[in-house]
Amino acid sequence: xxxxxxxxxxxxxxxxxxxxxxxxxxxxxxxxxxxxxxxxxxxxxxxxxxxxxxxxxxxxxxxxxxxxxxxxxxxxxxxxxxxxxxxxxxxxxxxxxxxxxxxxxxxxxxxxxxxxxxxxxxxxxxxxxxxxxxxxxxxxxxxxxxxxxxxxxxxxxxxxxxxxxxxxxxxxxxxxxxxxxxxxxxxxxxxxxxxxxxxxxxxxxxxxxxxxxxxxxxxxxxxxxxxxxxxxxxxxxxxxxxxxxxxxxxxxxxxxxxxxxxxxxxxxxx
Numbered sequence: 683x684x685x686x687x688x689x690x691x692x693x694x695x696x697x698x699x700x701x702x703x704x705x706x707x708x709x710x711x712x713x714x715x716x717x718x719x720x721x722x723x724x725x726x727x728x729x730x731x732x733x734x735x736x737x738x739x740x741x742x743x744x745x746x747x748x749x750x751x752x753x754x755x756x757x758x759x760x761x762x763x764x765x766x767x768x769x770x771x772x773x774x775x776x777x778x779x780x781x782x783x784x785x786x787x788x789x790x791x792x793x794x795x796x797x798x799x800x801x802x803x804x805x806x807x808x809x810x811x812x813x814x815x816x817x818x819x820x821x822x823x824x825x826x827x828x829x830x831x832x833x834x835x836x837x838x839x840x841x842x843x844x845x846x847x848x849x850x851x852x853x854x855x856x857x858x859x860x861x862x863x864x865x866x867x868x869x870x871x872x873x874x875x876x877x878x879x880x881x882x883x884x885x886x887x888x889x890x891x892x893x894x895x896x897x898x899x900x901x902x903x904x905x906x907x908x909x910x911x912x913x914x915x916x917x918x919x920x921x922x923x924x925x926x927x928x929x930x931x932x933x934x935x936x937x938x939x940x941x942x943x944x945x946x947x948x949x950x951x952x
Contacts, residue, residue, distance in 0.1 A: 739773035
C-alpha cells in the first residue's frame with residue numbers, strides 16, 4: 683500500500699470538490715455472514731437518509747464461526763459494496779477475548795463489563811497481534827477486497843497491537859475519541875456517537891449521552907457515528923441514530939475513514 687495508492691482514489695476528488703463542507707463518517711461494525719441481513723437493512727436505511735457510503739468493519743472470523751471469506755455470497759456482497767464506494771475495514775480477527783486468570787481489575791472492567799468479552803486486541807502481545815492482522819489482510823486481499831484500515835473491537839488497541847498494525851502496513855486506526863494515521867503518527871480528535879443496547883439502563887443512558895454529545899461534535903472537522911447490528915432492533919435507538927445523522931448530514935459530506943485520512947494527507951502535503 684503506497685501513499686500514491688492511498689491518495690489517488692476517485693472519491694477523494696469528490697470530497698475535495700466539497701471542501702467547504704466538513705466530513706461525516708458513519709461506520710457499521712461487526713459485519714460478518716451472521717450479521718449480513720441486519721447490515722443490509724442498516725445500509726438501506728442510511729441510503730434513504732443521504733448517507734451513500736460507510737466504513738464497514740468486517741470481522742474475519744466472527745466468534746470462531748468460520749472464516750468470513752469462505753462464504754462466497756458474502757464476499758460477492760462485500761465486493762459490490764466496495765465498488766459502490768463503501769470501505770472494507772479489518773475489525774479484529776475473532777472479535778472476542780477469552781477470560782484469563784489473574785487479570786487486573788481495570789482490565790476486567792474493560793474486557794468483561796464494558797465490552798462483554800470482546801476486547802480482543804486490548805492486551806494481545808505483538809507477535810500474536812501481527813499474526814492476526816496479517817492473516818486477516820491476506821484473507822481479504824485474496825478475496826479481492828482492499829482493506830487499508832484496522833480497527834480493534836471496542837476500540838481497545840493496546841500499544842503492542844498498535845505497533846503490530848503499523849508493521850502490518852495498516853494505514854490508520856480509530857479509537858472512541860479519534861482517528862490515528864498510522865503512517866504519519868498524526869492524531870485527529872473526533873469522538874464518535876455510539877450506543878450500548880445490552881440492557882434497558884444502557885439504552886436509556888445511551889440516548890441521553892448521545893443527545894448531549896451530538897451538539898459537542900457538530901463543530902469539529904470530522905463527525906463520527908458508529909452503528910452495531912443490534913442497534914436497529916431497538917426503535918428508540920434507531921430513531922435517534924437516524925435523526926442525529928440527518929442533522930449532521932445537513933452540513934457535512936458523508937465519506938469513509940480511508941478517504942478522509944487520504945484527504946487530510948493531501949491537505950497537509952504528506
